[in-house]
Amino acid sequence: MTEARIPEEAKILFGEVNVEEYCKKQKISMEAFEKLRRQVIELNKIKPKRGLELLDKLNTRQTNYLSIGCSGINDLLAGGLHLGDITEISGESTTGKTRLCYAATLSTACSNADNTVLYIDTLNSFSPELMHNLFHESDRFVDARDQGMSAENVFRRIRISKNCMDVFAVFSLVEDLRQKLQVK
Numbered sequence: 001m002t003e004a005r006i007p008e009e010a011k012i013l014f015g016e017v018n019v020e021e022y023c024k025k026q027k028i029s030m031e032a033f034e035k036l037r038r039q040v041i042e043l044n045k046i047k048p049k050r051g052l053e054l055l056d057k058l059n060t061r062q063t064n065y066l067s068i069g070c071s072g073i074n075d076l077l078a079g080g081l082h083l084g085d086i087t088e089i090s091g092e093s094t095t096g097k098t099r100l101c102y103a104a105t106l107s108t109a110c111s112n113a114d115n116t117v118l119y120i121d122t123l124n125s126f127s128p129e130l131m132h133n134l135f136h137e138s139d140r141f142v143d144a145r146d147q148g149m150s151a152e153n154v155f156r157r158i159r160i161s162k163n164c165m166d167v168f169a170v171f172s173l174v175e176d177l178r179q180k181l182q183v184k
Helices: 008-013 019-026 030-043 051-061 071-076 097-111 128-137 139-146 151-156 167-183
Strands: 117-120 158-161
Touching: 008 030, 019 030, 097 117, 097 128, 097 139, 097 151, 117 167, 128 139, 128 151, 151 158
Parallel strands: 117 158
Antiparallel strands: none
């Protein structure tokens, strides 16, 4: 039997390497390291759930989602993007991932004039022109246009975050947003 590979980060976090040496090498205090370690453990804890809680959550998820704007993809996602979940869209280059994200963003912004959308741009490649063209040319947004929603009105309610180049930055942004929303 071969030993499973454990990522270096896990070895550091769980004390399988000399943490004191690591902190000196990285020029961080032991206190800062310990605080970060506790936060990582807290964020990754599996909290026990009762069966009835899970059933209630499953039942409420049936209507608690955002439409992608494409019925076929909504069906694949059991109704759309589920609120409270992080959904990663990945695939080969030029397969429509960005267009799908733009469509989901526009669908959410157009579904209610009070909606605000946060678009997390992990490649720093957001194209306002492409989104503008999609809004004006796609049949999906005819109703929004007919109801008097202008591209400018819709785009004012879309926030772009371009400082998320890795998964840790995305999680940090989501956690900051969650804390700000809990305060409101």
